[in-house]
Amino acid sequence: MNLDLILRGADIITLEDARPRAHSIGILHGRIAGFDEELEGCAATSEINLAGAVVVPGFIDAHCHTTWWGLGLESVDLQHARGLDELYALLETEAARLDALGDTGAWLHGTGFNHEHHGGAFPDLARLDAITGDRPLYLRHVSGHQAITNTATLALAGALEPGFEDPVGGAVVRDAAGRPTGVVEEAAQGLVQSLLLPYSREAIVDALDAATARYAAEGITSFTEAGIAAGWIGHSPLEVDAYQHARRTGRLHARAQLMPTLDALHEVTGHAEDLHGATGRGLDLGLGAGFGDGWVSLGPVKVFMDGSLLGATAAVTEDFCGHPHNHGYLLDDAATYREKVAAAYRAGWPIALHAIGDAAIDLALEIVIACQDAYGPNPLPNRIEHFGIARPDQVALAARHGIAVTPQAAFIGPLGDQMAELVGPDREGWLYRGRTIVDAGGMLAGSSDLPVSDNNVRRGLQAWVDRRTESGHVLGGVHDDGTPREGLSPEEALRAYTCWAAAATGTIAEKGTLRAGKLADLVVLSGSPLEVPDIAALDVLATLAGGRFTHSTLEGIAADPATPNGAPA
C-alpha cells in the first residue's frame, strides 16, 4: 500500500494503552494508518526520519479567544510596561504613528494592561486625553473583564449623557464625585464594543490566519473558541461564516470548535417532545453542538456568570482580601440564568458556564445538574469554564456529575501571586486546581484562555506539574516531601492538553491520542515532556493537522498553506 507520509526514527507517545510507544507512524488521507510493524511493506509519497525527536498527539486548547487575540496582534502590547510612565510613552508613540497616517478618527487600541504592573494604579483619564486628543482609545485589561477608555470614547458610548444608566452586569466606573475614571467593567465594555462591531469578515479572517499560524507554531491542532457572535466577546453575528471562509481559503491552521454566546440564541419552537414540552432557545434550522465538520464545528453555548479574579469581580462567598465588602457579583440574576440556560439545554445545547468564584460555581453546578437530571445528556459534555476558586465539595460534585472543568494552569506563572493575594491563604488551595480534580475522577481539560495568558502549551504543561508563580511560590502549597499539592505528573499534564481536552470537547473518538483511524494531528517535539526537567524548554519542531504540516522547522519541510478544502480529515 502507498501511504501519503511515514515518519520514522521517532519516539512516539501515543497515550493509548494497547500501544503506548512506537517508532514509526504512517499517514493516509489525513488519518493515522498504523505504526511500526503495521507499516511493513508500505511505501509512502514522503518519508521523513525524525532522528530521535518525540511525537505526541496534537495539543488541544479547550478554551481560548482567537479572534480577540488575532485582532489584538495589531494593537499596542502593554503587557511589558512597568509603571504608568512607560505605558503613557507606548501610547504616545502609537498616537504619533496614527497621526502620521493622517486618519484622525482611527481608534488607538491596546491590549494586555494589568494594573498590578503599575502598583495597582490605573491610567489617569486627563493624561490619556492629553495623549489622544479626540481620538477614541480602548485598552483591554489582561483579564478581558475590564477596559480603559478616554473621554472621546466615553462620549461616543453615550456614557457622558445626563441620565446615563449602567447596563445590566457592568459599570462605567466613577470616582467619588461621580466623574468617569475611564475604566469600564464587564458588560459596560459592550457599549464600546458596539461602536466597533460588527467586524468585517475580512478583518476576522485576517485575525484567524495570524492567530492560528501562531497556534500551529505552539503545537496546537485544535481549539475551542469560548464565545462567538454576540455579547462583549463576539465580533460579528456572522462569525461562523468567517471561520468557514478562513477554512475554505487555507487560512485556518488549527481545527476550531465554536461556542455561540447565549445571547446569540433566541426562542425557538418545534415539536413539544423535542423541547421537553416547553419552548427552548436555539439557533434557526435546529443547528446545534457538533454541527460542522472536522475543521469548523459548533460546541456548547457559552454563558458568562461572573467576572474575573484579577479584577476582583468574580462572585465569591467570602470577600476578596484587601477588598472589604467586595465579593464580586453575578453578571445577571440567578433566576434569569436558570431560565435561559434551561431553555438552551431543552433545545439540545450543552452548556459551558464561565464561573470563576465559588459563588458562581455553586450556581453553575446547580443549573447544570438540574438540567442533566431533568432533560438527560446533550451531545457534548457540559462544562464549567475556569472553575477558578473551587471548594472541595464543588470538585467532588463536578466529578460525580461528569461536568468538565477548565482551570487554566497557564495563569499560575504570570498571575498566580496576584490571585493568591486576592483570596488569601485559607482559600489559596482552591485556586485553579489540578491533582484534586484528577483524584476525584473529574474531567479536566487544558486551556490557555488566550489572551488572558499566552498559549505556550509547553509552559502550560510545566505549570500543571510545578505550579510555580513568577515569584517562585508553589500555588496551593506543597506536601511534606516538597511536591506540589495540586501538581500533576508530566503524563497527566500531557493528557490534560490532549486526550482529556478531547474528552471534554466531545472529540475523543477522532483525536487526543494516536491510534490507527484517528486524525493525524500530532506535534514533533525536541525532547520528551515525560522526561525533561523543564517542559517549557522544549522546542516545537513541527505540527501536523490532518496529516498536513501546519508548522515546520524540519529541514526541507515547509508548512503547507494549501487549503484543506475537500480533504476529509
Ligand SMILES: [Zn+2]
Ligand atoms: Zn475566556
